[in-house]
Amino acid sequence: MVERKNGETRIQQKNARKIIDAATIEFSKEGFRGGTLDAISRRAGLSKPNLLYYFRNKHDLYQAALNHVLDIWLSPLGELDPAADPEEQLRGYIEKKMDLSRKHPAASRMFANEILKGANNAGPDLEAKLGELASKFNKVWCHWQSENKVAQVDGLHLIFMIWAMTQHYADFEAQIKMLTGKTIADKAFYETAKENIIHIIFDGIKNGHPPHCDGMAEDV
Amino acid sequence: MVERKNGETRIQQKNARKIIDAATIEFSKEGFRGGTLDAISRRAGLSKPNLLYYFRNKHDLYQAALNHVLDIWLSPLGELDPAADPEEQLRGYIEKKMDLSRKHPAASRMFANEILKGANNAGPDLEAKLGELASKFNKVWCHWQSENKVAQVDGLHLIFMIWAMTQHYADFEAQIKMLTGKTIADKAFYETAKENIIHIIFDGIKNGHPPHCDGMAEDV
């Protein structure tokens, strides 16, 4: 009956938070089965039974960590402004997603792992949250299309591709490090990656457009 | 001393193959730690000790399955022809990668899982093979750039993005199914996904280029 907040004392909240952070790291490295309560409790700096005082079992802890990851992951979209310039709006969105991948690579990988394995532990929350994000995006996108401000690309497929590209540098970090020696923890590398993504998404990889004057629109 | 081929009898090869296929599915669903010899042997239709007659332990089996996945995964690039049309060559490459994702989603997910977890079990083979692919691609890309046939996008980052986009529909299948109700097993959905990727990569998402006539190149 001391300092409380949502029915939990401060020390409870602090410990719960430490455990969730440790769990996120361990689960992102080894998956649900590979992450052990032993390793998590050691990383969090307390004993295994004490950890189980906060979360009644491993699965509950996994879900708590996953929900925390989802909060980080699905927040920053903010709102796309349909009245504003599409290029500026989308650039902002892409930059936010890239920042997230850079600052929370473990969260990105834990999320990716959950999806990769079939998204069986995320609960209906995930579907609801993702669905709202995707449909909001699609709605704004269709609006821009109706005003002829953007290309005739399917909005859902586009958001999938933006997610794929912006999360790739965190999720496939090992491969990228193998081939370049760098990760997006490296600021210069991060900036280059970001600008390349933005260039590809907005302009594609065809040469600088001048040879386009001889004809009509593409047949693609 | 009957029918042999690389020092193995036919029945040995056939069983080894059955086991590797079963292992690929199980490991792709559950990861290394989550995939059990029990489930693999059951799926392959033999007993656990019999499985261990073919592979001395779980880790050896994992590596064998992973190597098989890599063979599938890294083969189809064939060769890009620097003398040919870039758009046609890249379209062909993208289509091959998309076909792979469609036909071997479990292989895609097992590969993705291995990278996600840090690529610690793949051995130096992976680095060598991937490095060769990436540098070959980059060399041809630079050649096209020198002839001003393609945009000034970094070749390595471009191949990362192509991989990210083409593998996304297999690796994030659960999420895509959640949001669209479909997977690329659905032929029409697959074709739409493919054409959207190709459109984005070649032309980007800006509108149909006419408003470009008023000025100079982008400041991006």
Added chain:
DNA sequence: GTCTATAAGAGGATAGAC
């Protein structure tokens, strides 16, 4: 709230018959 000790069970690996 936090710990030590331990129960209970899953899963990898081996022994040895056939």
Added chain:
DNA sequence: GTCTATCCTCTTATAGAC
């Protein structure tokens, strides 16, 4: 080559003292 039975380790979870 393939099986049944078994060993043993690792890991989750609980009991109960402090």
